[in-house]
Amino acid sequence: xxxVSQDPRHKITKRGQNVTxxxxxxxxxxxxxxYRQTLGQGPEFLxxxxxxxxxxKSRLLSDRFSAERPKGSFSTxxxxxxxxxxxxxxxxxxxxxxxxLFFGSGTQLSVL
Amino acid sequence: AQTVTQSQPEMSVQxxxxxxxxCTYDTSESDYYLFWYKQxxxxxxxxxxxxxxxxxxxxxxxxxxxxxxxxAKSFSLKISDSQLGDAAMYFCAAQGxxxxxxxxxxxxxxxxx
Numbered sequence: 001x002x003x004v005s006q007d008p009r010h011k012i013t014k015r016g017q018n019v020t021x022x023x024x025x026x027x028x029x030x031x032x033x034x035y036r037q038t039l040g041q042g043p044e045f046l047x048x049x050x051x052x053x054x055x056x057k058s059r060l061l062s063d064r065f066s067a068e069r070p071k072g073s074f075s076t077x078x079x080x081x082x083x084x085x086x087x088x089x090x091x092x093x094x095x096x097x098x099x100x101l102f103f104g105s106g107t108q109l110s111v112l
Numbered sequence: 113a114q115t116v117t118q119s120q121p122e123m124s125v126q127x128x129x130x131x132x133x134x135c136t137y138d139t140s141e142s143d144y145y146l147f148w149y150k151q152x153x154x155x156x157x158x159x160x161x162x163x164x165x166x167x168x169x170x171x172x173x174x175x176x177x178x179x180x181x182x183x184a185k186s187f188s189l190k191i192s193d194s195q196l197g198d199a200a201m202y203f204c205a206a207q208g209x210x211x212x213x214x215x216x217x218x219x220x221x222x223x224x225x
Binding site: 031033043045055056058093098099101104105106 | 116145154155156157158159162203205207210211212213214215216217218
């Protein structure tokens with residue numbers, strides 16, 4: 001069990017650029033989640049996969065956001081045409097059931 | 113839909129003492145779960161304790177226990193024999209009706225030696 005891995009740890013980008021984050025879940029976990037956390041707030045749910053199927057999406061996930069989980073293993077979260085309001089920490093979690101999520105250390109995005 | 117409120121932005125406790133963190137929630141679901149997660153400076157969220165709403169008995173995990181008051185929609189976390197390693201942000205969360213966890217804004221716990 002190597003834990004949930006997220007890459008990169010930090011990303012600085014200019015407004016209008018596209019960014020992509022990667023999450024590698026714990027290998028036997030079929031559920032994968034993306035959350036976003038801004039300063040002084042708790043994490044907010046973005047989306048959820050069971051295996052390769054994206055089963056739930058938050059209305060926070062605008063058209064500029066897309067997430068994939070090909071083959072039910074790692075997942076990517078892409079943000080197109082980034083805005084300053086996208087600056088946040090993006091957390092990935094995986095699990096066998098919702099009763100216990102295992103979180104990664106997050107990707108901190110700064111949009112200048 | 114769920115809402116979770118943590119009314120204490122910051123709390124402090126002396127090492128070896130006991131501290132209680134407050135959480136209230138609201139939900140329209142009849143079947144739901146409540147959680148406390150810890151986020152140390154490493155940023156990795158770690159599950160501390162979980163309570164199934166249908167269980168009347170309060171959950172306990174070593175030095176951590178909850179006081180679950182279903183009618184009052186209250187879910188507080190008690191940390192006994194506080195240790196320096198307990199210093200972190202603590203988030204209360206609720207889940208019901210979907211896979212989504214709804215988190216509160218968190219309480220920053222400081223442990224003084």
